[in-house]
Amino acid sequence: xxxxxxxxxxxxxxxGCTPFxxxxxxxxxxxxxxxxxxxxxxxxxxxSDIDAFWLGxxxxxxxxxxxxxxxxxxxxxxxxxxxFCATGxxxxxxxxxxxxxxxxxxxxxxxxxxLKDSGYSGLTGTRPVTDGTDPQxxxxxxxxxxxxxxxxxxxxxxxxxxxxxxxIAWKNHRNGAVNPRAQFRKEVSLxxxxxxxxxxxxxxxxxxxxxxxxxxxxxxxxxxxxxxxxDNPLYVKALSFVAGPAAGPIDPSYDYTSFVEVVRxxxxxxxxxxxxxxxxxxxxxxxxxxxxxxxxxxxxxLGFAERGTAWKEVLAGTFDRDGExxxxxxxxxxxxxxxxxxxxxxxxxxCWLQLRGQAPPERQIATVTEGGRKLGLTHNLGGAPxxxxxxxxVVGSEPSA
Amino acid sequence: xxAGIVAWGTYLPYWRLDRKAIGLTLGSPAGRGTRTVASYDQxxxxxxxxxxxxxxxxxxxxxxxxxxxxxxFSTPDPAYADKTNATTIHAxxxxxxxxxxxxxNGSARSAWGALHAAGVLGAAQPSLAVIADLRTGLAGGAEExxxxxxxxxxxxxxxxxxxxxxxxxxxxxxxxxxxxxxxxTDSRQWEERFGEGVYVPLAEAAFTDAVKAAGIxxxxxxxxxxxxxxxxxxxxxxxxxxGDGAKLAPDLTxxxxxxxxxxxxxxxxxxxxxxxxxxxxxxxxxxDGADAAILRTTDxxxxxxxxxxxxxAPTVSEQVAEGRTDLPYATFLTxxxxxxxxxxxxxxxxxxxxxxxxxxxxxxxxxxxSRCLVCGFRHLPPTRVCVECKSIDQMEPERIxxxxxxxxxxxxxxxxxxxxxxxxxxxxxxxxGGRFRCExxxxxxxxxxxxxxxxxxxxxxxxxxxxxxxFWKARPITADVNTTEVHTTEGSN
Numbered sequence: 001x002x003x004x005x006x007x008x009x010x011x012x013x014x015x016g017c018t019p020f021x022x023x024x025x026x027x028x029x030x031x032x033x034x035x036x037x038x039x040x041x042x043x044x045x046x047x048s049d050i051d052a053f054w055l056g057x058x059x060x061x062x063x064x065x066x067x068x069x070x071x072x073x074x075x076x077x078x079x080x081x082x083x084f085c086a087t088g089x090x091x092x093x094x095x096x097x098x099x100x101x102x103x104x105x106x107x108x109x110x111x112x113x114x115l116k117d118s119g120y121s122g123l124t125g126t127r128p129v130t131d132g133t134d135p136q137x138x139x140x141x142x143x144x145x146x147x148x149x150x151x152x153x154x155x156x157x158x159x160x161x162x163x164x165x166x167x168i169a170w171k172n173h174r175n176g177a178v179n180p181r182a183q184f185r186k187e188v189s190l191x192x193x194x195x196x197x198x199x200x201x202x203x204x205x206x207x208x209x210x211x212x213x214x215x216x217x218x219x220x221x222x223x224x225x226x227x228x229x230x231d232n233p234l235y236v237k238a239l240s241f242v243a244g245p246a247a248g249p250i251d252p253s254y255d256y257t258s259f260v261e262v263v264r265x266x267x268x269x270x271x272x273x274x275x276x277x278x279x280x281x282x283x284x285x286x287x288x289x290x291x292x293x294x295x296x297x298x299x300x301x302l303g304f305a306e307r308g309t310a311w312k313e314v315l316a317g318t319f320d321r322d323g324e325x326x327x328x329x330x331x332x333x334x335x336x337x338x339x340x341x342x343x344x345x346x347x348x349x350x351c352w353l354q355l356r357g358q359a360p361p362e363r364q365i366a367t368v369t370e371g372g373r374k375l376g377l378t379h380n381l382g383g384a385p386x387x388x389x390x391x392x393x394v395v396g397s398e399p400s401a
Numbered sequence: 402x403x404a405g406i407v408a409w410g411t412y413l414p415y416w417r418l419d420r421k422a423i424g425l426t427l428g429s430p431a432g433r434g435t436r437t438v439a440s441y442d443q444x445x446x447x448x449x450x451x452x453x454x455x456x457x458x459x460x461x462x463x464x465x466x467x468x469x470x471x472x473x474f475s476t477p478d479p480a481y482a483d484k485t486n487a488t489t490i491h492a493x494x495x496x497x498x499x500x501x502x503x504x505x506n507g508s509a510r511s512a513w514g515a516l517h518a519a520g521v522l523g524a525a526q527p528s529l530a531v532i533a534d535l536r537t538g539l540a541g542g543a544e545e546x547x548x549x550x551x552x553x554x555x556x557x558x559x560x561x562x563x564x565x566x567x568x569x570x571x572x573x574x575x576x577x578x579x580x581x582x583x584x585x586t587d588s589r590q591w592e593e594r595f596g597e598g599v600y601v602p603l604a605e606a607a608f609t610d611a612v613k614a615a616g617i618x619x620x621x622x623x624x625x626x627x628x629x630x631x632x633x634x635x636x637x638x639x640x641x642x643x644g645d646g647a648k649l650a651p652d653l654t655x656x657x658x659x660x661x662x663x664x665x666x667x668x669x670x671x672x673x674x675x676x677x678x679x680x681x682x683x684x685x686x687x688x689d690g691a692d693a694a695i696l697r698t699t700d701x702x703x704x705x706x707x708x709x710x711x712x713x714a715p716t717v718s719e720q721v722a723e724g725r726t727d728l729p730y731a732t733f734l735t736x737x738x739x740x741x742x743x744x745x746x747x748x749x750x751x752x753x754x755x756x757x758x759x760x761x762x763x764x765x766x767x768x769x770x771s772r773c774l775v776c777g778f779r780h781l782p783p784t785r786v787c788v789e790c791k792s793i794d795q796m797e798p799e800r801i802x803x804x805x806x807x808x809x810x811x812x813x814x815x816x817x818x819x820x821x822x823x824x825x826x827x828x829x830x831x832x833x834g835g836r837f838r839c840e841x842x843x844x845x846x847x848x849x850x851x852x853x854x855x856x857x858x859x860x861x862x863x864x865x866x867x868x869x870x871x872f873w874k875a876r877p878i879t880a881d882v883n884t885t886e887v888h889t890t891e892g893s894n
Contacts, residue, residue, distance in 0.1 A: 121746045121816065131761040132753030132862065132870035133782065135838050137826045141814035145828065149810050152851065201812035247788045249838040250780055252830045256810055 005272025011226040011233035014043025017349040020214035029070035035215035051104035056091030056111035057341035084382020089344030089391040110217035113339030142384035144201030146293035149256035165292035176335020212337025216345035238272035238394040248386010261390035262301040269392035283373030286347030351376035404523030405562025410455025413720040415843040436658030437549035441820040442860040445476035445533035452552035459708030469529035475505035475515035492766030510688035512662035523557030534661035549658020553666025563705035568615025568695035600634035604691040611693035623680040628665040629687030671717035752865040771796035779835035806831040
């Protein structure tokens, strides 16, 4: 029994990503069509050449017909997947396995979410019938448990903690400000972030990711076929997914300063990709910054900083776009909002641009252009601290030696 | 010969409305003092649960001999019609399936009927009477100002009574004094001098008959409780029966309001908490007629009082002295549905499902966890697979409702739906193991902190599509109260 991975067996040969925005003039069908159209154009193949599809959406549609209908697919297999906030990444992971297995030559992973049509603040969704005993806390409240626990454990005082969280939001907005696909394309001052109205615990409005609509897609084929479509494919090095036992909320030993699921999925992914020192080997990471303390804790869970030190690294600018390891160079969930099914593929899209040297000069990262690093990481988590799912992928611009 | 009172418990809510706040808002004098206010997440059922938990809290050493075989619940303001509310209380107390549970809903008079019936049933087997009232009235009116919310519970049994019922009498009459059409929040009252004229002779008759049945001289009475919603008639009866007033139980209405159906119960409990063995207590209740009972305390009273202290169940006077008196009048009006406020832009909560609630009734109502028989790990909610050792179906149920805990961490949720935002979320680690994430209530968001000690309290979390969603919340044990400055007036008022 082992998690062996499929390093360098499949590659991404085309991608598309819509702007993430309040698309009042586009429905789910339009967003899917836009992303699929851009991805196929990018790979230079007609839609009819794609053998199978994996569609990720949490609540914008049920079944494969959500995709096959608008794209008028010619009786192809379409699998609709849902796995909380890792939904888009799950579509990608399963499409990769289908191609690696030899079952299909070319597959598309596509994710979409139309959040803005609900008319409500924050995320909503339909839930199974329950006995009414689930806590009524919102997502920001669930994640806000992290901040005081982390500060308490590592002796960070409340004001300092607020500065750390503020800087994470500031950094991601700064990155998003120069990205035409981002929902929020303005820098936001530290003062504005720090003084924004409180939503939950220590978290203000600017500590929370936005709410937007969007779609993104990737076309995957076997590595040996990749150069038929592009001169510079993106190689899939690792795919890891973990669903935890949801023990945190019932186990007194859980201290709300880490996501065990992330630690496990990162270990698995690094083993698959042959990564020993992620901070030194990765050119960039796109991580799930749903709320600012999430990104802080992820820096440690993903092995980018020693335990108890990420807050100092954040303040030192280690994860800035021009830092030692750029994290969320595209602006992250903070600037893009979080259309659930699309986010994971949007992260891959940034790796697609940056690692292959296609990001515009004003936001190109030096770890690639000067550092010569070849690997990028994407990460999603869904659920809440102590009870979540976690996805980690590693992709690279060259086959491993 | 009916049974006597073996144990009792009362519940006065955490919140008080300062009558001055009414006057300041409405620009009209509203008197002084405070009234008790059930929180936004309480109704008569949950008030009753809290009183009943306290009544049963001190019976740990009784080896189940005193487990109630009947539960009689009475309130003029039932949470449900066409669905028994007593079964909710029964489930929240974790009583055996074989214990019967009945509602005695209707007017304040039904409350006496429930207690009397529990006494009759109690002669054969322990029976629990639970009485609760939640009184609202119209803004600026006398009922809003003068009434209050609270509950009392009495465990009645043939043996071991702390107070034996040695005489009982009733006088019934049909007359229109106070009435309310179902669905209304306010009751109406006829010109009060009419009611006074009818009530006083009815009360005197019931009292005289009860004293005669008890076979005691009137001057043997050590404590006299007279209660009823008709304040003028109550005052007149106190004057007629109370002699120089020295025997009159303290009038608490200035501080807690008139608790309606629960008034005589709370007053009687207060007397039991300060009485001595071998004393005579007379209770007279004015409600569409009059009822009177004569009780004699026994040596078991001392034991019962000690058991109450040992179980940390607060006395009436302790509860009267506590309470948050800074409740804004606008918040009171909001909680009572008198002021319709803009809700957050969030979906309404889902109606819980009947089958799901029924499957988990031991958890949802009884707050019963599962403890792993292999490794001892305690799971809230109960699970079949152990999170620690992964054993499957090696669990025993364990009631956690009365176990205290410590806040491991917390958050203030300003986005979540609530009638009283913000929602306080806490992670509670229970004494003896087990962790649960839940809401905190009766707490000041500014004072919640890691390490805070909490107890569990049964609440109505929300109502969706007419379905009340009951569950447990954590409340601080050491309430951050601002003790009221108004003092009890002894004797009649």
